[in-house]
Amino acid sequence: MITNINYNHLYYFWQVAKHGSIASASKSLFLTPQTVSAQISALEDRLGKPLFAREGRGLKLTEFGKLTQHYADDMFAIAEEWLETTQSDTHNQVRSLKVGISDAIPKSLVSKWLAPLIDNERITNLHCIDGQQAELLAQMATHKLDLVLADKPLDSSTPFKVFCHELGRSQLGFFATQELYDLVVTGYPHSLAQCPVILPAKNSPMTNALHYWLNELNIEMTVAGHVDDSALMHALGQQGFGLFPAPIAVKAEIEQRYDVHFVGPIDNVYQNYYAFTPDRLIKDAIYSEFVRYAQKSGELPA
Amino acid sequence: MITNINYNHLYYFWQVAKHGSIASASKSLFLTPQTVSAQISALEDRLGKPLFAREGRGLKLTEFGKLTQHYADDMFAIAEEWLETTQSDTHNQVRSLKVGISDAIPKSLVSKWLAPLIDNERITNLHCIDGQQAELLAQMATHKLDLVLADKPLDSSTPFKVFCHELGRSQLGFFATQELYDLVVTGYPHSLAQCPVILPAKNSPMTNALHYWLNELNIEMTVAGHVDDSALMHALGQQGFGLFPAPIAVKAEIEQRYDVHFVGPIDNVYQNYYAFTPDRLIKDAIYSEFVRYAQKSGELPA
DNA sequence: ATTATGAATTCGAGATTTACGAATGATCAC
């Protein structure tokens, strides 16, 4: 007689796999290690193969264990969202938010957007991760993220349902170290020809818009490099690697944090901001709250 | 003290929600109805709200129950795939396959491709569903499908990892009822101008290629309509609604089933076939087997 | 209207599972 899988055992396994040890997992489960150990053994017996290899005084996932963890990750991410969205008492609503932030977006802008929600105590548990837009959307599809922030809209052909909200936009400007600043500040923007620039990824909307602008003005610049990550771009800029573009909305933060100066604006070149939310109705309240806040604070220098 | 969720209870709930009644679910769980009923009640107590409304002598999901079922669907779809891919004994491998088939693909081609796997007894449990490519890929991402067949490749920007395999292609030809056939068969393809045609969706690769071909030959045709679903297109064609294009690879089936005649080929216009598989390693064996079979049988009239 | 049938449920008792304390090994840090 083949018995059913005990999904509680799988839950215990998942906790152990996450924590890396029975001892630590048993604490967070409010159980004793013996218990957890026994349940894991029961699951292994049921499955016919070991999930962990006993190594030294600890455990190590077997290949089969790793695979199982992967599946369990996906499963319990859904379960957690289910509980979060259905168990939170009606007037206190959801209290946690997992946000994916595209590399291209300045972090200081994000914290500006999120600040009202945190100040309000609407959210007590914020979890942010970085990454590329496509990766983040994939994680949202599998319930591992609630919200994705990015600087490009979505080609309509995305397989799964996501909603795309426009948050606003900010004009771009060039920033540079003192040394470079002195070099180009007079005669801007035509003086730009004198100096290398760091640009975002090729074919990113920002880069394209920039090239168009330079073309219009008949300026030929030296491209020092293309960098995907905005934080890295700023850091390189700080080293004097070249001028770099950044949204004017965060001028103050950029100047202060990276010890650079604002050189000048880039006419008609904007970075747009979008928020993506999944096709789930329950967290709606917090979604719309976020979007509303962000759009309001997003009325940035035109 | 807030207790943990018992995921076995959730599993019982899921079964009941699927079967529509405790009586039926309890059979498939090899338990008695009292037991299942009690476990469901326990879960409802833990969650604080009822999952079912007792209605007459049966059960009906509450709104909360429906939502929960939705989450449970997603969770246990993953669990089932996990068990299927890890529990199947090593040399007998996987025996079930869930295939999503894009509307645009002629079903007779699909059955040709799948036949070897079924004849071989490699697969004993085949589940096919129809739909639009994007929808199907979304379902694959959430583990509800193992394989998707479609007629267009994928823009690289798909958020999640899928592998795209080229299966082959078939030249297209026009088909028509006897009456229309008589009208256009002489002087083909220029005679096409005399007769309305049914085309696939606007902007589908097939439609674009067709327009290009017609343009080249300087033929102006009347478009009777655009139809997404290949089966529907054939049915309309059978009614004499107009000529319709179809892959020559299934000429015989089309002629026989829809009682139409092959009018003539369309030069340099092909329908391409692609198989999409998810980023999961375990079902690899059956995937590659399928792709190999399909590619072999896909060497179609050039 | 009365009787059956099919469904969910309640109750109580027994079987099973789960959980813990105590004790045992095994490993690591010192």
Next chain:
DNA sequence: GTGATCATTCGTAAATCTCGAATTCATAAT
């Protein structure tokens, strides 16, 4: 070697799961 940390084994107590019998209720049959 000593003490600390971790997983595990064993035996037992508590919780739970499960089932049979009986109950309730709504529908179906007569």
